[in-house]
Amino acid sequence: MGKLISDNWINIDEAAEYLGVKAVTVRTWIKKKNGIPAHKIGKQWKFKCSELDEWIKSGKSAID
Template sequence: MTANTLGQVAVREVMDIRQAAEYLGISSDTLYRYASEGFVPAFKLGNRWRFRKSLLDSWMDEKSGVTPSVALEDAVDATQKKPMGRAR
């Protein structure tokens, strides 16, 4: 089976509009409009939009209010985590 067969998408650092739209979970038309308006970080290579995954991730963190310097695992003290139950 391939990665796409399993419903997983191979994410590249530089994505075209179709790949980036799938990564963000929006339509290509919406992402094209956002890129044209400067709402999302993007650049043109020739006449085609390109998107860097790292910039999209930073942009999403900024828009969602996540501080980039604090990773999710670092935000939770390991001693305060609930113990995992056994699998049945």
């Protein structure tokens, strides 16, 4: 059970760690609406690792 399941919901801090960037960078990406797969749940942004992986593979993460 100790493994991270790729479809678990994670928060901004965990997404930043997963992507190797700072949380402020993830927040900036959300504000710029550059396609990062973020979901607003209540007042918090949540992410699925599998969606982040697909976003990176698609090349959209490299677009400013």
